[in-house]
Amino acid sequence: MADSKxxxxxxxxxxxxxxSSDCPTCPKCEQDRRPESGxxxxxxxxxxxxxxxxxxxxxxxxxxxxxxxxxxxxxxGPASLPKLRAALKSEGLSFKK
Ligand SMILES: [Zn+2]
Numbered sequence: 001m002a003d004s005k006x007x008x009x010x011x012x013x014x015x016x017x018x019x020s021s022d023c024p025t026c027p028k029c030e031q032d033r034r035p036e037s038g039x040x041x042x043x044x045x046x047x048x049x050x051x052x053x054x055x056x057x058x059x060x061x062x063x064x065x066x067x068x069x070x071x072x073x074x075x076x077g078p079a080s081l082p083k084l085r086a087a088l089k090s091e092g093l094s095f096k097k
Pocket of ligand 1: 011012013027028
């Protein structure tokens with residue numbers, strides 16, 4: 001019964017990839033997603049969850065918030081703010097004034 005041979009799969013965007021498991025995650029799509037949400041990876045887990053729970057998964061969304069609003073999120077600490085500021089700046093963005 002064991003079928004360890006990788007099988008060719010095609011994701012909804014048309015990328016072809018081989019996976020031996022049933023995991024449908026497309027590696028190409030995973031990679032494409034990363035730059036946009038890369039700033040989340042620099043944060044501590046609680047801070048990251050705080051943003052994700054509030055739908056703030058992109059720098060564009062983040063730039064619509066004030067620093068004060070972000071600090072008030074449960075799990076967000078002051079240590080995360082410099083990282084967020086730097087991430088915004090790298091995209092030419094900033095916190096809402
Ligand atoms: Zn894909």
